[in-house]
Amino acid sequence: MNPFLLSVEELERKARAIRRRIIVLNANSPAGGHTGADLSQVELITALYFRILNCSPEQKDNPDRDIYIQSKGHAAGGYYCVLAEAGYFPTDWLPTYQHNDSRLPGHPVRHKTPGVELNTGALGHGLPVAVGIALAAKKSNSPRKVYLITGDGELAEGSNWEAALAAAHYKLDNLIIINDKNGLQLAGATKEIMNTDPLDKKWQAFGMEVTQCQGNNMADVVSTLEGLKANGKPHVVIARTVKGAGVSFIEGRAEWHHRVPKGDEVELALEELKDE
Secondary structure, three states, rough: OOOOOHHHHHHHHHHHHHHHHHHHHHHHOOOOOOOOHHHHHHHHHHHHHHOOOOOHHHHHHOOOOOOEEEOOOOHHHHHHHHHOOOOOOHHHHEEEEEOOOOOOOOOOOOOOOOOOOOOOOOOHHHHHHHHHHHHHHOOOOOOOEEEEEEOOOHOHHHHHHHHHHHHHHOOOOOHHHHEEEHHHHOEEEEEOOOOOOOOHHHHHHHHOEEEEOOOOOHHHHHHHHHHHOOOOOOOEEEEOOOOOOOOOOOOOOHHHHHOOOHHHHHHHHHOOOOOO
């Protein structure tokens, strides 16, 4: 059971606090960050850690704990902010993000950061490993579920589709793939760089059960994730999000894929993210 079980309203407040942490974290990083990608996933990862996942710092070694994999590893900053809020490590580690000898590197590293289950960053690796973990859980009759968040640009990597074939073949209904579909990647619009639409039909053709939600709407995210039922098929949730969600001058702009707020931008963003 999740140790927090926050209500939708509490999750919305938590997401706003995490967005504030993301802005400050990236502004203080000496090596930049991925502000747009961090912000687009906030509702998804907040709902997971504060309501959905059967895991906690106290049961990080429990063999039946749920597993979360941050497949879009470049969005590590937002991931770290959630892990810190959930108690996996002290929040005073956050200002060290990407500094020399920090335990919070630019991409998740399992042996450095408490709570990280898998080293990610090279895109297309998260889903194949998640499939292996889910298959092992099935074979050992473990109740665990395996969740991961992928970027939509990441789906151009063929390894994802090989893994999808295996997931469907082995009927891994304990696997939940969440696509953070914000429509943008490093160099521009995903549909112009490598169009994956119609994405729902592609996943369905690979044997997946597909659900869609508004990924920056907390109520929709929660009801979608809680509504998934084991039916012999892996689950794909296509979460339609906005890159940079929550800060007006960052939203929907590709240049914020690898840009951080500076100077007055920090205060402007924090002003927009004040508690309502």
